[in-house]
Amino acid sequence: MTFRRKNKLATKLGLLFLISILFLEGILFVVLYFGFLNERTKAETDALLARGNSHRDVLEKHFDSDTREHVALMESEAETEVVITDQENNILVHSNELTSAVQQTIKSSNTIPFEGAIIEGNWMREPIVATGSPIMKNNQVIGYVYMILNTQGIRDVRDHLTSQFLIVSGLALFLTVITIIYLSRFITEPLIHMKEATQKMSLGEHDVFLKEDRNDELGELARAIQSLSDDLLRLKNERSDFLASIAHELRTPLTYLSGYADITKRENLSPKERNTYLSIIKEESENLTALVKDLFDIAKMDQKGFVIEREKIDLCTLIRQVREKVTPAFENKGIYLLISCQKDIHITLDPGRISQVLLNLLDNALHYTKEGNTVLIDTSVNNSTVEVSVIDEGEGIPEKDLPYIFDRLYRVDKSRSRKYGGSGLGLAIAREIIENHGGSISALSHEGKGTTIKIVLPGDD
Ligand SMILES: Nc1ncnc2c1ncn2[C@@H]1O[C@H](COP(=O)(O)OP(=O)(O)O)[C@@H](O)[C@H]1O
Ligand SMILES: [Mg+2]
Numbered sequence: 001m002t003f004r005r006k007n008k009l010a011t012k013l014g015l016l017f018l019i020s021i022l023f024l025e026g027i028l029f030v031v032l033y034f035g036f037l038n039e040r041t042k043a044e045t046d047a048l049l050a051r052g053n054s055h056r057d058v059l060e061k062h063f064d065s066d067t068r069e070h071v072a073l074m075e076s077e078a079e080t081e082v083v084i085t086d087q088e089n090n091i092l093v094h095s096n097e098l099t100s101a102v103q104q105t106i107k108s109s110n111t112i113p114f115e116g117a118i119i120e121g122n123w124m125r126e127p128i129v130a131t132g133s134p135i136m137k138n139n140q141v142i143g144y145v146y147m148i149l150n151t152q153g154i155r156d157v158r159d160h161l162t163s164q165f166l167i168v169s170g171l172a173l174f175l176t177v178i179t180i181i182y183l184s185r186f187i188t189e190p191l192i193h194m195k196e197a198t199q200k201m202s203l204g205e206h207d208v209f210l211k212e213d214r215n216d217e218l219g220e221l222a223r224a225i226q227s228l229s230d231d232l233l234r235l236k237n238e239r240s241d242f243l244a245s246i247a248h249e250l251r252t253p254l255t256y257l258s259g260y261a262d263i264t265k266r267e268n269l270s271p272k273e274r275n276t277y278l279s280i281i282k283e284e285s286e287n288l289t290a291l292v293k294d295l296f297d298i299a300k301m302d303q304k305g306f307v308i309e310r311e312k313i314d315l316c317t318l319i320r321q322v323r324e325k326v327t328p329a330f331e332n333k334g335i336y337l338l339i340s341c342q343k344d345i346h347i348t349l350d351p352g353r354i355s356q357v358l359l360n361l362l363d364n365a366l367h368y369t370k371e372g373n374t375v376l377i378d379t380s381v382n383n384s385t386v387e388v389s390v391i392d393e394g395e396g397i398p399e400k401d402l403p404y405i406f407d408r409l410y411r412v413d414k415s416r417s418r419k420y421g422g423s424g425l426g427l428a429i430a431r432e433i434i435e436n437h438g439g440s441i442s443a444l445s446h447e448g449k450g451t452t453i454k455i456v457l458p459g460d461d
Contacts, residue, residue: 014180052147369394
């Protein structure tokens with residue numbers, strides 16, 4: 001039952017195989033049986049009749065006992081048999097032993113035309129086939145020549161053919177069973193495993209392991225399902241890691257807030273001290289607001305419906321607008337901000353989003369660069385791309401951290417980043433936006449020397 005239920009496909013294919021083999025074999029059998037065997041017997045009986053007629057011709061000339069004996073002697077050496085009778089069907093001579101079948105056949109024969117006739121042609125049921133030819137003299141029948149052929153030989157051939165047919169049928173049946181086993185092992189079973197794997201996946205289990213060592217379509221399917229499962233597992237892990245990190249990120253400022261709020265409540269504080277604590281509270285809550293806003297941005301970008309509203313703009317104008325926004329902060333810290341921008345770089349992008357990216361990068365450059373140094377925004381146009389780089393002479397990023405800085409919540413020095421209100425989401429958001437524009441973003445950095453963040457955007461053709 002389970003075999004049948006589980007191996008529907010294999011059974012169907014196997015039965016199809018069996019039916020086609022039996023069908024072909026059946027056609028072959030019918031052709032051989034009715035075509036070949038019938039032809040063969042017809043030829044034999046025709047030959048028998050012709051032979052009987054030729055004996056008859058001899059006997060019409062000399063119907064004496066010597067001639068009759070001579071004919072009988074000739075036939076006794078052949079496969080065929082002859083019986084010669086008088087006009088009353090009384091046997092005069094016969095070449096071989098007279099069996100009851102032969103006697104019976106001769107007795108029951110009716111009038112035979114001059115050209116002779118087949119008096120027994122049913123080779124399938126009767127032990128003999130027989131022909132008869134009348135011997136005439138002066139328009140009077142003076143006797144008969146009967147020719148007899150044993151049908152055992154033909155029936156042997158038929159029996160042989162039938163048993164051959166049965167053997168082939170048995171073989172086909174056996175092959176079918178083998179085929180079904182083979183198909184179920186190599187086709188149905190992998191399919192069932194894959195089905196079970198996808199069912200497991202939809203239930204949220206991801207410890208799926210499929211054999212993928214085949215190099216056919218089923219192997220490809222298994223590999224696709226395996227990588228889907230691996231991806232899902234990775235995404236699931238990433239999501240829970242991310243949630244844990246977010247919880248952690250939120251807890252720290254909230255602890256500060258409640259701590260400082262407690263201190264501020266003390267009665268013996270001077271107004272100056274109270275002011276200091278209140279501004280810390282304000283700063284922390286602003287940081288928290290910024291973090292929540294960044295998280296919200298990230299969440300929006302994760303949704304499929306995240307749209308980029310592109311319009312054709314002049315890149316330098318956009319960069320100058322961004323610079324205006326950050327100039328006070330840079331001047332405050334005593335860092336020079338330079339722009340190198342070719343004229344007329346017209347490009348289609350989402351100006352709001354790209355400004356956000358540049359603000360994030362400049363924010364980092366500002367915070368990780370010491371007073372008196374320079375930050376440069378450089379642009380260049382290549383064949384089909386536009387590059388924007390933010391280059392600083394700051395502290396740089398250690399080589400071991402460099403591959404991860406675009407990951408969500410990744411920060412080289414958590415406490416330092418926190419101090420300025422960083423969330424570790426700035427570069428992740430930047431990368432998301434740039435990739436949504438069909439571009440790429442990368443970092444180059446030497447510790448102690450500075451960092452270059454390079455954006456490559458596809459240009460307008
Ligand atoms: N220009 C830079 N110079 C040095 N380190 C940088 C620079 N830009 C980014 N980083 C490092 O990469 C980390 C991730 O940056 P980002 O995603 O913007 O987070 P954060 O909120 O900490 O700024 C930062 O914490 C910092 O350690
Ligand atoms: Mg940042």
